Amino acid sequence: MTSKVEFRGLRRVFGKTVTLDGLDLTVEPGQFVALLGPSGCGKTTALRCVAGFERPDSGAVLVDGKDITDVPANKRDAGMVFQSYSLFPNLNARDNVAFGLRVRRVAAATRRARADELLELVGLPGHADRYPHQLSGGQQQRVALARALALEPRVLLLDEPLSALDAKVRVALREEIRRLQLGLGITTIFVTHDQEEALSIADRVAVLRDGRLEQAGPPAEVYDRPATPFVAEFVGTMNHLPGRLAGDGKVTVLGQTLPVDGAVPADPDVHVLVRPEAVQVTHTTGSQPESGIGEVVTASFRGASVRLRLLLDGHDVLADVPGHEAARLAPGTRVAIRLVERPVLVAARTAPDAV
Incomplete structure (x- = not known):
């Protein structure tokens, strides 16, 4: 099952800093949308509002037309992958992937089979018994991705998941993420400040600046026909x-x-x-x-x-x-x-x- 996500007039203020300033954006079912912009533009805050880790001061987040702004994070049916992996160091790869299933009291045999299936899906067969310290950064991020998919979420949220990896691994893993997303058909929102990353894998790129949407469209359109001088400057060389x-x-x-x-x-x-x-x-x-x-x-x-x-x-x-x-x-x-x-x-x- 895949879902439509809507940001409607989201505003979020921290002290005197306006992080989101009336953000309006729609992510269609099954789309891969990259939120692109410089540090502090509000892209991660927007993602956290979807996940339920931040509550907007005004505006709403809708999933399939339902306002989820006040729904607790653990009830939102969204899977999130963080920049820092956030794996449990005392659990092996299989148990990390199966953690959410264990919280939901899924039978041990079922969650073991599901975890092994997902580890194979992300290219880590044979790594189930390894602990995070025995895995490379790219392998740890694959485990984090498998964990996010374990509960079969309707929306996948990726918060700069590749920024801590070296260049070659980043390219390989972003292509793997795109392959998985296309295969599963899951609605995906991907936060990045890397323009090449956004342009190479997203169906649509949404460029943010100071909490506002400057332009959203297919990568070729954003690159070839930037709507504003800021987009022209930020996306590509000018x-x-x-x-x-x-x-x-x-x-x-x-x-x-x-x-x-x-x-x-x-x-x-x-x-x-x-x-x-x-x-x-x-x-x-x-x-x-x-x-x-x-x-x-x-x-x-x-x-x-x-x-x-x-x-x-x-x-x-x-x-x-x-x-x-x-x-x-x-x-x-x-x-x-x-x-x-x-x-x-x-x-x-x-x-x-x-x-």
Whole structure:
């Protein structure tokens, strides 16, 4: 069974700090939604409000249309995986997984079979008798995940479960979590401050800032069409190029005139926000300074692509180019710089989000 989760106008204040400020968000049945944002944006508080560990000062949490704001945590039918694993050190992996079943007085044989089944599901067959100190960090987190699934919750809550792991283990385990989520069809809310993590596994990404929702949508939409300058800055890398509004919803930048996507500031002098992959670089022999002519400063290998740092009229510009083209674009090379012909986001040069 899978459920719909709704945050309706959630507000939570700690002293003088507003952690959630009218959060509205819907998670459809079976969806995997990542709450993404910087530290202190309210994402973990929102998750804890669903789990029942925090009570909002106003607003409500609904599951399948039922207000559960006042329902005790142990009655909410939600499984939670914490950043710190939180395994019982005196229990082996099997007993950790079966702990909730034991609390519910499930028969010993049944809970043993269920625990062994889940340990196999998370890739830990043969580890049932090991204690937490005998397991790696990734293995401990798998046990924590199995424990959260043992009671067959309608909602799975993951609070930065991979942040304490090294990079290679994180990638492997996040893919495993996604595989399990798809297989079980369970509604899942995943808190992270890692944009790559959110974009790689979620059906929808919800970007939070200061307790408010800035944008929610499929990963490609959030990355390619950020709704605000803040989202553009936080999700992925962004160049700031000086431009000037040309009227009729267009902006002139690097000698090109491009359509503007989104709001247009009152001041005509703007920052044009452009992803590195939207910057086109070609070798040039031109010797006279002109718009769109710069120089390669550094080249960083990134696998299939190379990230160039360019110097253009005193500004740093990042560009991602295919690896096979990088040999002709060594540091010191003079290059012509153009932007892909597509709508761009702009921000006032004086706006906090634009710097």
